[in-house]
Amino acid sequence: MKYRIASAAVAVSAVLSGTAFAQDKTLTINSFGGAYEQAHRTCVIDPFEKETGAKVQIVTAYSADAFAQLRAQKDAPQFDVINFSGGQEIVGAAEGLLSPIDASKLSNAGDLYDFAKANFAKGEGPAYSIAAIGLVYDSVKSPKAPTSWKDLLDPALSEHLVLTDISNGYGMLGFLMLNQSEGGTLENIQPGLDAVSKLLEAGAIVVSTSPEIQQEFAQNDAWIAPYASDYAYTLRKAGLTAKFVQGSEGTPASFITSNLVANRPNQELALKFIDISISKAAQECFAEALRYSPTNSKAELSGEVAADVAYGEEGVKGLIRFDPAKIEANRKAWVEAWNKTIAQ
Template sequence: MKKVISTIAVSGLATLMASTAFAAGETITINSFGGAYEKAHRACVITPFEEATGAKVQVVTAYSADAFAQLRAQAEAPQFDVIHFSGGQEIVGAKEGLLSPIDPASLSNAADLYDFAKANLAAGEGPAYSIAAIGLVYNSVTVPKEPASWSDLLDKAYADHIVLTDISNGYGMLGFLMLNKVKGGSLDNIQPGLDAVTELLDNGAIVVSTSPEIQQEFAQNDAWVAPYASDYAYTLRKAGLPAAFVQGKEGTPASFITANLVAGRDNQELALKFIDMSISAKAQACFAEQLRYSPTNAKVVLDGEVAADVAYGEEAVAGLIRFDPTVIEAKRSEWVDAWNRTIAR
C-alpha cells in the first residue's frame, strides 16, 4: 500500500513539475476591474495560478468597456492573453474574431459548469466564472414585510422608502429591464417599465446614480428596498447596516463575468490554464466569500450566510435572466433619453 501511495505521489509531483517547467518564466497579460474586485481576483485566481505554474500574471486595470476598446484598437497585435468582461462584450468580440474559440476538453473544470456558463465556447465566448445577480436589497430590521417579488416594489407599504438606481448604472439598467418585463414590457417596448417608474416616483421613490448613494439612503434616510446586486447587500452589512438580499420570484437578471481567450497570441495554452483555474470550484467559492458573486460551477459549496447572499444552486441559477447585451448597447442612448424624461420632475 505504501508503495502505491508513493508511486502516485511521485507521479503527481512529476506532472506538476512538468507543468511548472513549461510555464516558468512565461508571462500572461490580463485585465481586472480594480479596487476590491482586483484584490479578490488576486487572492482567488492570480496568486494561486502563479504559485501553481511558475508563470507571472501582468494585470492591467481596465473595466469591460475600456478593455474592449483596447482589444479592438490592438486587433493586429493584442496585449491581452485573457480578457474579462461583465457587460457582454464577449458576444461582439467573438463575432469580430477578436476572441478564440475554446474546446471544452481543454478546460478540466468545464464539465462542472452550469450549461448557460459554457454555452458558446465554440463560438469564442469565454465561460462565465461569476455572476452578479440583481434582486432586491432590503433593510431586514425596518422593512414592514420582507419583499419577495419585483411586483412588491409597487406595494404602497414601501412608499417613500424605495431607492431606484439610474439606468446609466449597469445594475440600474438590469433592475429597470426586469421591472419592465414584469409589467409586460420587452426589449422592444420599455414603456411599461417607464410607467412603473412613474408610479414609483409618485409613491415617493427616489433615484440615485451610484452605489455609495444607495448606502447613504439606507444609513441616513430610512430606505427599505433597492433593486440592486447581491454583492451590495454584503457591502452594506460590512458597513454596519442590517441589509439582506432576495431574488424576485419572477426571475433574476444577471451580469455575467466572463474569462475570454484572446485571438492572435502565442501562449494560448497557458492562458487556457488561467481560464480553467478561474472556473474551478475553489476559485468561485473564493469569489463568493469575498465579494458575494454567484458561482457558475455546480460543485461549489457555500455556507449558510454566503449562500443566502447569492444565486446559489441549480434551482436558483435556473431563475437567472440575461437580457441581450447587444440589444442593450444598441438602444442605450434611446432608453436613457426616455428614462431622463420620465424621472424629470
C-alpha cells in the same frame, strides 16, 4: 460596475516593453480594480502563478475600456486573457477578436452550469462569476420581506424605495426586470417607464451610484432597492441590516466572463488561467470575498454566503440574461426616455 481605466494604454506598454518578455511564462490580463482586483489576485492569480510558475501582469481596465483597447489592437493584441462584465464577449467573438475554446482543454468545464459555457465554439469565454440583481432590503425596518419584483409597487414601500439610474449597469438590469414584470419587453420599455413614473410620484427616489444607496439606507430611511447581491453584503459590512432576495419572476444576471484573446502565442497558458478561474476553489473564494454567484455546480458555500447569492441548481434556475447586444444598441434611446420620465 462603473467603468474606469487607470492609464491602461501606458500600463500595457510598460508591461510589455523589453526584449526579455517571456511569452510562454507571462500572461497579461485586465482586472477591475479595488476590492475586485484584490479578490481576483487571491482567488485566481496567486494560485495560477503558484501552480504554473508563470507571472501575471494586470492592467486595471473595466469592460468597456478593455474592449476598446482590444479592438484598437486587433492586429497585435496585448491581452492574453480579457475579462468582461457587460457582455462585450458577444461582440468580440463575432468580430474574431476572441478564440473559440475547446472544452476538453478545461478540466473544470464539465462542472459548469450549461449557461456558463454555452458559446465556447463561437469564442465566448465561460462565465466564472455572476452578479445577481434582485431586491436588497432592510430586514428590520421593512414591514415584510419582499418576494416579487411587483413588491416594488407596494404603496407602503414607495417613500422608502431607492431606484438606480439606468446609466449604472446594475440599474439598467433592475429596470429591465421591472419592465418585464409589468409586461414590457426589450422592444417595449414603456411599461417599465410608466411604473417608474408612478413610483416617483409616490415618493421613491433615484440615485446614480452604489455609495448613494448606502447613504440612503444609513441616513434617509430607505428600506428597499433593486440592486446586486454583493451590495447587500457591502451594506451589512457597514453595519446595516440588509438582506438580498431573488424576485420570484426571475433574477437578471451580469455575467463576468474570462475570454481567450485571438492571435496570441501562449494560448495554452491562457487556457490554464481560465481553467483556474472556473474551478470550484476559485468560485468559492469569489463568493466568500465579494458575494458573486458561482457558476461551478460543485461550489460549496456556507449558509451565510449562500443567502447572499444565486446558489445551486434552484438558485441559478431563475437567472435571466437580457441580451447585451440589444441593450447596447438601445442604450442611448432608453437613457433619453428614462431621463424624460424622471424629470417629470
